Amino acid sequence: MLHSAFIRGFRAMLPLWLGAVPSGIAFGFTARHVGLDAFEAQAMSLLVFSAPAQMATIDLLVRGVTPVLPVVVTLSVNAQLALISLACGRILRPGIWPAAAVAFLLTEGSFAVASAAPPLTLASLGGAAASMYLAWNLGTLLGLASADRLPALTHFGLDFVIPLTLIAVLGRWLREPPARHPVVVSALAATLLLLVLPSTVAILCAAISGALAGTVQFRDREAMWNGPSS
Structure with missing residues (x-):
């Protein structure tokens, strides 16, 4: 039962891979060309796992701001996830360790998709969250792999890709x-x-x-x- 609910949540997120993977590619590609090495960029996707926060962080690093500011911005950008986590906790009442695992992977998209395919369970939410996590990190890896084979975006006058990608990531949630x-x-x-x-x-x-x-x-x-x- 848990397995089928997890698979159901995972599959429900697959259409969103069409946006998550290209966004991850753009992040990995751009991160490489603004000075982050492959390990740093991939670690950011693995540990931060927030497209808006990661794009904003790179934008701030390019501007040469103090390292403290990207941390504060990341916390601010992801503040809404605390509210979503509270809502999930009230509905699902999970144990502490399952709750911690799902909370780490939780995004607005995975919560919305899992909620739209009832019944909402911890397994279905975990499957949706894991699906998006895989898509984002796969995209980052592909972007890093292509960065050394293609010229920097700034050579084409496309250094505005960071704010544009950030807007694209946020835009689909503003309907x-x-x-x-x-x-x-x-x-x-x-x-x-x-x-x-x-x-x-x-x-x-x-x-x-x-x-x-x-x-x-x-x-x-x-x-x-x-x-x-x-």
Whole structure:
């Protein structure tokens, strides 16, 4: 039963490989050409496993910012996963070690796909998460393998591939208003803060403001779903 649920979750994610593998290729290729060696880039995909955070980190490293800032940005970008983990914990009530394993692999996409193919179980969620993890790391490996055989993207004037890929990764999750609201808050905050703060500080503060907006919105929606307390 657990095996079939895992396979069901794994297979449900396969259509998303069409986006995950090319994005991983772009990350691996670009990471190699901005100075990371193959071990560092692949380790980032294995340990961080967050396309937006990894793209943002490389962008910040290229700009020569302090190493602390990419860490803070990574935590801010992935803040919503803490909320998803809480939701999963309330629904599934897993043991500590299975919960830790799934939490490490959890993404918005795997949660959404596993939830859309009920019943949602720890095995089906784990299968979906493992599928995306494999796709992202396979893409990174292919990007690293091609980086030494092809010229740097900057030779073609394509050094803007990092922000474009980041936008592409985020864009598919912005189709619903609940996902767009935190982005609007972040964009407005960044626009205003850039007038008075250094760009890196302004972007960091804007990311935090978006995460806070998402947290408030999540709590409001959860209260609406649960109804008034008796």
